[in-house]
Amino acid sequence: MVQTDTVLNDVDKAILRLMQDDARITNVAISKKLKMAPSAVLERVRKLEERGIIRGYTANLDPAALNKELLAFIFIKSADGFGCDTSAKAFAAIPEVQEVHNIAGDDCYLVKVRVANTQALMELRRKRFSKIANILSMRTTIVMETVKETQTISIT
Amino acid sequence: MVQTDTVLNDVDKAILRLMQDDARITNVAISKKLKMAPSAVLERVRKLEERGIIRGYTANLDPAALNKELLAFIFIKSADGFGCDTSAKAFAAIPEVQEVHNIAGDDCYLVKVRVANTQALMELRRKRFSKIANILSMRTTIVMETVKETQTISIT
DNA sequence: GTGTTTTTAAGAATATTATTCGTTTTTAAA
DNA sequence: TTTAAAAACGAATAATATTCTTAAAAACAC
Secondary structure, X not given: OOOOOXXXXXXXXXXXXHHHHOOOOOHHHHXXXXXXXXXXXXXXXXXXXXXXXXXXXXXXXXXXXXXXXXXEEXXXXXXXXXXXXXXXHHHHOOOOXXXXXXXXXXXXXEEEEEEOOHHHHHHHHHHOXXXXXXXXXXXXXXXXXXXXXXXXXXXX | OOOOOOOOOHHHHHHHHHHHHOXXXXXXXXXXXXXXXXXXXXXXXXXXXXXXXXXXXXXXXXXXXXXXXXXXXEEEEEOOOOOOOHHHHHHHOOOOEEEEEEEOOOOEEEEEEEEOOHHXXXXXXXXXXXXXXXXXXXXXXXXXXXXXXXXXXXXX
């Protein structure tokens, strides 16, 4: 076997670009754009899924329509030791938590949360975060306006 | 007309949950889960798209496979006036920039970027950010480990 | 309450797409 | 070259999407 495990060829990249842009694009549409047979495209997509390069597909929803208009970033200092994810896992288990990152510098976590309003944010802190052990401190930064918000990876 | 513009009923919410979880779920599969006719589901999905509640569909890709393993948050102070998005728009136009938020407090932006490595990050700063006017200062925070990263909105 | 309008769902028919699988072509290594 | 493996093709079939007509339900006015 060659370097199949890690390397993507141009066809794979083209497929990924198309599906990143519109995950509900049909197989036939991809095959037309790439001038290939649908069966060949399908096999590639399957392999990209199997290899874990495509992790899944998701719909992008309007937060306002779902009454989740408040976005905030919370910096959390924790007493977790190195390589210990205990509190991080606890953060991740909260549905309103969209992201949990271990950031360099302050041995602290950066947590992104999306809730209805400031009251809901307070409640989240009180009812969920305060129950999590090891937290030393929390600093919350509220987003006033989001200009761009994607998960899109630039495929080169 | 009633409050159709803003309110979602239980069927809509169920559809949104399913599609947020797997955007490539078939219409038929949704209709079976919801015990409805496929045509009825299709009409609802169409309306959710038209109303802008569903903004689009995207594939979640493995950053490592695409050689974009470094995630960083950059706090940028800018001389932009209130309600002036000039530099924010410029940030948003950079493909490696996934998010741009105007955050409260320091009249500054929080920008999330995904690149290959620290060298690529330096190059991005030098070649792209330095060309953008109005920037007063930048502080970069590198992510060491990501525990959770979704755009999923909890639908209640 | 009744009648009316509007919205929503259903069902059947058709168009489109997904999927399978045997064959051919291409690729890459010996 | 020769050969083996991988990739693409193409045709046949299964499944799904989509359209459109009709029926049911909900909302509204009176």
